[in-house]
Amino acid sequence: MPPRRLDVVIDSVRRLLRIGATANLLNLLQKQHPADLAQVFGELAERDRLAAFSVLVERSSRLAMEALSELGPEPGAALLANRPAEEIARLMQELPSDDAAALLDYLPEELANTVIDLMRRKEGAEVESLLEYEENTAGRIMNPHVFALTEDLTVGEAISELQRARDVEMVFYLYVVDPRRHLVGVVSLRRLLLVSPExxxxxxxxADVTSARVDTDQEEVAQQVASYNLLAMPVVDHDSKLVGVITVDDVIDVIKDEATEDIYRLAGVSGDERVSTPVRSALKKRMLWLGVNLVMAFIASAVVALFREQISKVAVLAALMPIVAGMGGNAGTQTLAVVVRGLALGELTWANTWKALLKEVTMGVGNGLVIGSVAGVCAWLLFGNPWLGIILLMAMVVNMLVAGAAGTLIPLGLKALKIDPALASSIFITTFTDVFGFLTFLGLGAIFLDRLL
Amino acid sequence: MPPRRLDVVIDSVRRLLRIGATANLLNLLQKQHPADLAQVFGELAERDRLAAFSVLVERSSRLAMEALSELGPEPGAALLANRPAEEIARLMQELPSDDAAALLDYLPEELANTVIDLMRRKEGAEVESLLEYEENTAGRIMNPHVFALTEDLTVGEAISELQRARDVEMVFYLYVVDPRRHLVGVVSLRRLLLVSPExxxxxxxxADVTSARVDTDQEEVAQQVASYNLLAMPVVDHDSKLVGVITVDDVIDVIKDEATEDIYRLAGVSGDERVSTPVRSALKKRMLWLGVNLVMAFIASAVVALFREQISKVAVLAALMPIVAGMGGNAGTQTLAVVVRGLALGELTWANTWKALLKEVTMGVGNGLVIGSVAGVCAWLLFGNPWLGIILLMAMVVNMLVAGAAGTLIPLGLKALKIDPALASSIFITTFTDVFGFLTFLGLGAIFLDRLL
Structure with missing residues (x-):
């Protein structure tokens, strides 16, 4: 990572804020692309961020809006939370209504309601109706300003309509509707150029147009846009009436956010944590996971405690037990990653579940035999007792088989219960294989104790 | 997951193959969207897949090409590997050259060279020149058929040019070049419709057009397209001449593939494994990781073995040591996920490295104090010795501090060495915290042994 142009900008922003050079600051911020502006805001310390945002709100509400729109809902809402409701309403009614709805959703409910009441009637109603859709659905992320024409128009008339509708962003397709606004077709912008105006x-x-319903899961919309190489997908309500459009830039955000969420959940971190999340709130969220896990760690510990007598006699059992548990945990983590990602990408379906399970269990046994044999021989050579090696091998085969099965079945079970399979988390699998590994290895140790003395 | 429409299609394909009803099979496959066709191929067993592909090649090379193009390079190449070079060449010269290049890259080198020699001169040369760019660069994934016009044209002339260029896919922007083909500007298709033809x-x-260079990393292109909400990015060579374009659908593939790779690498699985990867090749790849890890597990085991004498005397040490190691591993995994994802999304930069490190170490100490105190009190109550609790608390604070530091510094160090930070992998961190946790806890146990007896 070479020093970035943006780092220079951020340093200048800090300096200009410190000396109170508002005009220069505004000038500098104006020159940034909205996406870069958001990045600058994201990297400033909280105090500087609020101060810089105040300057924008007071001097250029257009820039303030662009920053809010690009920054994403949660950090955007944090910037707004302490400002007067009238001011928030003034900004919100200029924002695209999908962005405004997303921001308001992160404000305290009472404040959000006040803001909606203070907004112009039309914009307020639009935002309110978006907020009625469930989170993570097509209805929530769609843009209700969709460019649609009736089927009786000619190409020439369509082009004139398009010329009038200057405020509609990112038009790639013209959607065609019948008089009752049912979606009946789609025309690409390019096609308009290729035929005569009449x-x-x-x-x-x-007429073959792929659409989403307002209650379709956003992840499903993203998967379809990605696999059919679309630039936008129209959204219809329960009566098949066209009510909005989701563009590919929103889809990219969904894909990135869902991937981040999966990575975090697999590691036991909550989906909305970022590098820039303040220590206090990050600490609280991660501690919850670690707390859940502590309970499970004590279960593992209790299993070991059951075999205290055997360990006092053959202390080398304590030295080898982490190998069984650890290798099981690693094999389980591998399986989990493949299964969870396969589910997210739509590659793993109920139809090939058994095949996947069989594969993972076979791999567990295969890996257990090979890795276990190597480990067994090493243990024999290091501690001079062949039985120790045999017990290690047996425990590793069993534990890695269990790891493969658990790494497949736990996320699939969660999916069946309509819970995010990524919540299975490597932390959970690891503790599971800890308990099982200790039990198998120390149990076998107890059975063959005479051979180990 | 309700039974999908595609599952029905897949079942029918299997049945039609078995009874040899080639015409019906072709008819069924023809009705599928290319993306669905690829999904069907992906889920068939290898024998069925090869048989169905043979039918396509012999009866409808258009369908065969669409399947190849959507299936992705590696599985596509597997379908081709055993077919005659002449036939491959015939298919390759009809494919978009970026797809052909990607496929040929996965064929054995000798076969790929023969195929290129057998292709029509123009297409062969195009593919060859794409293959000269490094993997994962803009040059490798760009489409060399970019629609560009010279700056002296009028809008009306541009539209006629566009009408002639029917074979150019997915045009959203017209790129404007000077007589030496230097990129000088961009016009959106919509803008053409809004002004008069003269x-x-x-x-x-x-004139402010964002472009990538042929050697720009594909991940960087994806980040820019995503943050600036672009539909395509032009690619220029070392003389700033326009040589290709990367469209948003390619960018989505890059984003998905990079996320999968990160998830897999964090879990110690190689980036190209899929749910459908055959057991034998998956086994080999995962075993490598487990093998590396076995060495580290034996190091952890050796640390425990150092304290065999103390463990024989106080076996409860063996019961509690997995708690120290496990909780450290989990805290390290959390840190690692946040840092690796922060690097991938461009949120973590050298400028805020120290802040991130400080945050993670603080969180390690904070979590260690809270979780360690709870664990310490539990240990005291369970085993009746307050010193056991104090040692457990101290070891957990130290180990979680180390976990936070290692989870930050290891991926950052890899990044500095230009190695993918995701290779740090939770497996590696977990073993690291195992060794360190055992050492701290058992070391403290040895020091305070008198109090534990």
Missing amino acids: TPLKRIMS | TPLKRIMS
Whole structure:
């Protein structure tokens, strides 16, 4: 990572804030692309961030809006939380309504309601209706300003309509609707250029249009946009009426956020933590996971305590037990990653579940035999007792088989219960294989204790 | 997961193959969207997949090409590997050259060279020149068929050019070049519709065009397309001449693949394994990781063995040591996930490294104090010795501090060495905290042995 241009910008922002050079600061911020502006805000310390945002709100509400829109809902809401409701309402009614809805969702409910009441009627109603859809659905992330034309228009008329509708962002497709606003077709912008102006839209539109319903899961929308290489997907309500559109840039955000969430959940971190999350709130969230895990660690510990007598006699059992537990945990983590990602990418379905389970269990036994044999021979050579090696091998085969099965079945079970399979988490699997590994290895040690003395 | 429409299709394909109903099979496959066709191929057993592909190649090379193009390079190449070079060449020269290059890259080198020699001169040369760029660069994934016009044209002339260029896929922007093909501007397709045909392109083009160089890392291209909400990014060579374009659908693939790779690497699985990877090749790849890890597990085991004498005297030490090691491993895994993802998303930079390290170490100490105190009190109550609790607390604070530091510094160190930080892997961190946790806890146990007896 060479020093970035943005690092220079951030340093200047800090300096200009310190000396109170508001005009220069505004000038500097104006020159940044909105995405870069958001990055600058994200990396400032909280005090500087609030101060810089105040300057924007007071001097250039357009810039303030762009920063909010790009920053994402949670950090954006944090910037707004302490400002007067009138000011928030003024900003919100200028924002695209999907962005405004996402931001308001992160404000305290009472404040959000006040803001909506203070907004112009039309914009307020639009935001309110978006907020009625469930989180993570197509309805929540769609843009309700969708460009649609009726099927009786000609290409020439369509082009004039398009020229009038200057405020509609990112138009790639024209959606065609019947008089009751049912979605009946789609025409690409490029197609308009290729035919004569008198052609009726009906003749060049494609009637085979993929759409999402307002309650479709956003992840499913993302998967379809990605696999069919679409630039946008229209959203219809329960009566098949066109109510919005989701563009590919929103889909990219969904894909990135879902991947982050999976990575975090697999590691036992809550999905919304970022490098920049303050210590106090991050600490609270991670501690919860570690607390859950402590209970399980004590269960593992209790299993070991059961065999205290045997360990006092053959202390080398204590030295080898972490190998069984650790290798099981690692094999389980590998399986878990493949299964959870396979589910997320739609590669793993109920139809090939048994095949996947069989594969993972076979791999557990295979890995257990090979790695266990190597470990067994090493243990024999190091501690001079062949029985120790045999017990180690047996425990490793059993534990890695169990790891493969658990790493497959736990996330699939969660999926069946409609819980995010990534919550299975490597932490959980690791403790599971700890308990099972200690039990198998020390249990075998107890059975063959005479051979080990 | 409700039974999918595709599961029905897959079952039918299997049945039609078994009874040899080639015409029906072809008819069924023709009705599928190319993306679904690829999914069907992905889920068939290897024998069925090869048989179905043979039918396609012989009866409809268009369908065969679509399947290859959507299936992705590695599985696509596996379908081709055993077919005659002439046939492969015939398919390759019809494919978009970026897809052909990606496929050929996965074929044995000798076969790939033969195929290129057998292709029509123009297409062969194009593919060859793409293959000269390094893997994972913009040059490798770009489409060399980029639609570009010279700046002296008018909008009307540009539209006629566009009407002629029917084979260029996915045009959203017109790139404007000077007579030496240097990229000088960009015009959106929509903008063309909004002005009169006599307007010179030069007047409506935006000169501020973000481009990538052929050697730019694909991940960087993806980050820019995502943060600037672009639909495509032009690619220029070392003389700033326009040589290709990367569209947003390619960017989505890059984002998904990089996320999968990170998830896998964190779990110690190689990036190209899928749910459908055959057991034998998956086993080999995962075993390598487990083997590396076995060495580290024996180091942990050797640390425990150092304290055999103390463990024989106070066997409860063996019961509690997995708690210290396990909780350290979990805390390290949490840190690692946040740091690796922060690096991938560009949120963590050298400028805020120290802040991140400080945060993680503080969190390690904080979590260690809280979780360690709870664990210490439990240990005291369970085993009736307060010193046991104090030692457990001290060891957990130290080990979680180390976990926070290692979880931050190891991936950052790898990044500095230009190695993928995700290779730090939770497996590696877990073993590291195992060794350190055993050492601290058993070391303290040895020091305070008199109090524990």
